[in-house]
Amino acid sequence: MEQERIQTAEQWAVLNYGTALLADTRHTARAVQVATSMARFPMVSLPAQMRSQAGTKAAYRLLGSPKVTYERLIQPHVQHTRMQMQHQKRVLLIQDMTEVDYQQHRATTGLGPIGQGDHQGYLLQTVLAVSPTNRQVFGIAAQKPFLRQPAPEGETTHQRERRKQKESQVWQEQAQSIGMAPADCEYIHVGDRGSDIFAFMEVCQGLGCGFNLRVKHNRRVDLLVDQGNTPIPAAHRRRGKQRDAELGPINHLFEEVRGWASQGQRTLTLDGNHKRPQRDATLCVSWGTMRLWPPDGTSGKGAVPLVVTVVRTWELDPPEGQDGLEWMLVTSVAVNNEEQAWERVDWYRIRWIVEDYHQCLKTGCHIEARQMQTYEGLRTLLGFLAPLAVRLLQLRECARQDPERPACEVLPMDVVKVVAYQAKVSPERLTTRRCWHRIAQAGGYLGRKGDGEPGWKTLWKGWLYIQTLVEGIHLASELTLE
Template sequence: MEKWASEELRQADLGDARRNKRLIRIVEDLAAQPSASIPQACGNVAATTAAYDFWNSPYFEADDIRNAHIKSTVSRIKEHETVLMIQDTTNIDLTKHPATRGIGYLDHRKSLGLKVHTAFAASTNGVPLGIINQQVWTRDIEDLGIAKKRRQRQIQEKESQRWLDGLERTQEFVPTETTVVTMGDSEADIFDLFRKQRPRNSHLLIRGTHNRKVNHTAKYLHQAIRATSVGGTLLVEVKRNPEAAARTAKLIIKYATFEVDVPRHHIARSQLKPVKLQVILAEEKNPPVGVSPISWLLLTTLEIKNFSAAIRCVKWYTYRWLIERYHYALKSGCQIEELQLETAKRINMALATYSIVAWRLLWLTYEARHNPDISCETVLEIFEWQSLCVHFTKNPIPPQKPPTLREAVRMIATLGGFLGRKSDGEPGVKTIWRGLRRLHDIAATWKLARLTH
């Protein structure tokens, strides 16, 4: 875990080689102990002071930090024919730190913090590749409660513009030989997003919510797609959550092509034309008692000629929740909301740094699932995997051959409280970040003991 940051941030350009090295050191320290406080992760007063000074530097911006990671993300994207670009918005809630200067209101006047919108790349089998864009802004408290109607505002004046900006940045970075599918939840059901010009390699896959007018005898989208004949069924695994156990759901799939009319309230309605979209409805008809049925209305610019193409889109959409796990890793794993920094700018600098750490945590979690048999040496230094094995085998002599990535990650997760029961499935982000902190201490002790003998 110590050396990956050097490779990930090799293209960092903060205007000075010393700053680039400092960024790498901070990311290494934070990744080794993602849930620790800054002083605990940095290890000593000098390193802690250097981290705080780094985030307060006037010589570079938070996006300069992100750009180093984005360049590495693009390199990973180039290895794939198709990538999923998942966009979503979250809050960095700093209500507990009202003295922080430059923050704004969130959901109401008494909640304070930053708004963050991320474009997050993943492979078509769900391995996180990194961020491509991250927009951070504050809402001015003076704008709260203004009577100006949202529907009467230009798209550029609305927060929904972030989806279009994220798409533009995606198209700017993703090479033309790679097909990119931008995904979003119902917040992204924006007519201006669908009508925006895109290059041939750029497509949309958005969860619909509005009952838009379409060219069908049923007149409106929700009724029109339900009037379409069934294309087939699909079994999907619904993951366990605090409210419900894991289960298998049988989805009935319908799909059709419609021309979606311009919304009647659109400020430029007379100048616009309908857009052609493929529509997929995935609905669960007989869920278990007391369970809300799955119902996904998906709008896409991808060509849907047959049932196989339709279920491919449904499967891809199941990976949308990866960005929620990413934001969860940022807030619960890296504890970004607990930072007591003086200004919104410094919070943003720290956020940019922790964004790299959160991606690495998520990547490690899913890489172990999709490539379980590769050597753990791809992510762990020799003294790290050796100390890990010694800790679990109670044998002071480590094995000659390193464990597989899956074996190592399960051991790390066990350090973090993972029980490994059949019903538990593979370890998640939470137990892995807890385990990494313990591994850091175990490995440091092991390394010191080896050096003194």
């Protein structure tokens, strides 16, 4: 897959906002200007991004206009992402939800409860389109900000479960908004434990899409895969004393899968975070095909079993004092050998990119520090910050692809010349990896033996520093101080 060149802030803004339908061409032109300024300085406040009182006032007027909405701003980016998806053989659609917390901005109106109900903000469901081969992030395939409904006084357990089910429908809605893959292309929805929703799996299959989800629920299962989606007889679904003793006990997923013997073994490097360091783990893998029974009650009414493959990977000998890793994945994509089983595990591991994306929004774009008077204003601002966070994430992925490729084939030539001058090499000899490492060092990356590759924070800080140098060089060539 050909790696795209890093765009300038102006190029990126025109691509993502130049065709936004804002009912007024002046609004579209202003949106491009605002996006350009944000792309140059993504980590600072809106006034600091606009760099003038007039520019700041114009930006706030744009964000407050009823003709400028989140949906209209995000549409060109989503459309561009989906166009890229259609030219791939396989695309992972990684979906996750996060809470955007505005507890510190008590005066902002229109927000809903988040957390345990003691904070205010909104929920954000994002679907990123990612290549399974090189982890290239194409962009946002679908996204929905929405409010959690407050719990009514005296809410019963049944009512609370119904409210949670209604909230979880956003998974199905996002898949439906993306739709079916074109011919010669395959869409595979990937999710963490929160995506283990029977209705979500049904929707994916109905759209002709695959899914690769981490198991949360210990569902009822059977091994009658030859019966396909033949409905489960009512007598077989009964529990306890109502169940005919001749039918035997009902099988459950966890007990069934944990009884499988290991069918392969591999050592994987597990990424670290602020809670645990990076480490190597020796993992076993097993897999098998079964039928998932539909849930009881209204959520499973009229539903039929789903034939799926379950892949389990677990750690043989975890470090002392640490819980051993175990993932159970339910997938609609066939697994016929060990290599394919590990591929499904790799697809799930790529899911962390969407968590990084939400982290980019919060700590890179400082979305929770932005001050607007209303929830609608915050939604409109998200129309700028959501694609901007993708740009931050893409910079990191670009830094990790084709490390020996000449930097001048990927990065703007003025950036390459500045970095090459600092590295004391000719621009033609500067590789992509060395160039990005020098850029990251300007952002605080030390590059020690155990540090691994630079993350998006140091890359962006270094990128902004180099951009400032480039801007100064261009300015110096046009000015004289005599």
